[in-house]
């Protein structure tokens with residue numbers, strides 16, 4: 001076992017959002033306020049489901065913050081949304097800043113009932129409090145009753161909540177975000193019949209070609225039965241008055257947001273200023289069919305890029321289109337053009353550029369409707385991913401069957417989307433990251449998102465004509481830089497592991513262990529003083545972290561432990577507790593733990609305040625270490 005260096009995971013995306021460690025799924029509580037985009041999300045730390053939290057000023061570089069919400073005595077914190085209560089309708093505002101209000105689903109400990117809870121923040125989302133009167137909406141016995149999307153409906157002068165309820169959505173209204181009344185529902189026989197509905201979203205967008213017209217878009221994720229297999233997202237176009245959603249397509253029309261296998265639980269940001277005017281969506285790039293089978297190590301789960309949504313009039317009706325946000329171009333580094341040319345059957349063009357993350361755009365014109373145009377992302381390990389267009393079948397496809405690890409249970413590796421050429425032209429934009437590919441065809445009219453796990457992410461682009469005569473009108477590749485800040489190893493003196501996973505994350509050195517885990521320096525010390533910052537990362541029923549000393553690195557010696565559960569600081573010699581002092585420890589708060597050992601006497605300080613002194617009769621010196629028990633904790637800024 002070795003200490004894991006910063007981002008050693010070979011599949012760590014360079015520009016798609018991931019948590020540094022543990023498991024993420026749905027994005028939650030997406031909110032914009034005063035220059036900051038908040039991204040919260042399902043954050044599963046040892047089966048305790050939190051809302052993880054990150055903020056960004058540009059939708060590309062994310063700063064990871066401590067989890068916003070942790071599970072409590074009512075239940076686990078499942079998906080939901082957040083709003084800014086500008087007019088303090090909830091009465092929860094305490095300071096000058098407007099209060100942020102989050103509505104989330106409690107998956108209750110008792111009987112797994114689902115109810116809606118409320119939490120609020122009066123400090124720009126840095127700390128959150130749960131509402132004393134939780135839950136604010138109960139299911140009345142319904143089994144699936146979750147994932148509230150809340151927004152302010154100007155025309156109704158009220159808050160609206162959309163909830164996913166098995167095969168339909170329900171609408172609720174409120175004046176104060178605290179009490180809710182049922183106002184209507186939609187679904188049950190509309191769209192794809194397969195799968196349980198989850199994570200709804202509802203918003204209004206203008207139709208690009210008709211500036212005076214707008215439509216409401218109702219997006220729902222369906223848990224199983226999507227075109228590529230497993231989970232996926234469908235949407236409806238229509239009108240909404242606060243109680244009724246009127247679908248303007250026939251009930252059997254199923255419209256899909258993404259035809260790849262890895263785009264789920266996508267929701268949009270609340271609170272973007274009118275002057276920006278964009279509707280931005282991010283999704284969990286994954287599939288419930290194989291979430292737990294993915295080959296990543298330190299982290300599980302990643303998000304799509306943030307996409308700008310728009311509506312376009314097509315001969316079939318008004319349809320949703322998606323483009324990656326323009327901010328992404330800030331990561332472009334080296335560029336290479338593919339010069340315009342004619343490609344006949346069997347011919348190909350290749351970029352010289354190889355990169356771990358790439359963006360590629362092209363425009364092509366086929367001379368007739370036969371054959372295929374195929375882009376191959378060829379990896380340095382010899383595997384390849386194909387993205388192509390079949391001119392006769394009018395289909396865009398992604399084939400990941402040769403792109404490394406795939407073949408996950410119950411799904412295929414070839415995914416197709418129906419797409420028509422526009423004015424006889426094929427337009428494609430592809431974003432390729434270490435373990436994710438997003439394909440936007442026809443200016444975002446057809447989209448496919450797929451995870452890929454090649455043995456090495458470095459790739460170049462080849463454009464092949466498969467039995468077609470093609471004119472390449474434009475082509476450009478750009479390598480993309482990482483969106484992660486640089487980091488040096490934290491506390492490099494600690495190298496010897498005794499159980500647990502120890503990894504360099506942005507905040508410091510993170511230890512994570514189901515039982516008792518430790519990491520030690522190589523040097524034996526006798527009298528010493530040592531200080532380190534300790535932050536508990538995850539809520540659990542039992543949880544301790546601290547400093548280990550005077551042992552052989554194999555389990556012996558003494559431990560000074562911060563015990564969040566018992567709310568005390570304890571000193572142990574092996575399993576035997578020598579001393580415990582009560583102390584009210586908080587989650588998500590950094591504590592400076594300092595120890596001084598002189599002539600077999602230990603003095604313990606917390607946040608520079610002396611707590612107690614005890615004698616250690618059997619102390620003979622030994623290795624110095626850090627330890628975690630039944631939790632994840634981060635250590636920083638050690639001084640010896």
Ligand code: FRU
Pocket residue numbers: 025026042049078079105146147198199265
């Ligand atoms: C969707 C979902 C939600 C639920 C959450 C639990 O992926 O199943 O319906 O709130 O995940 O993590």
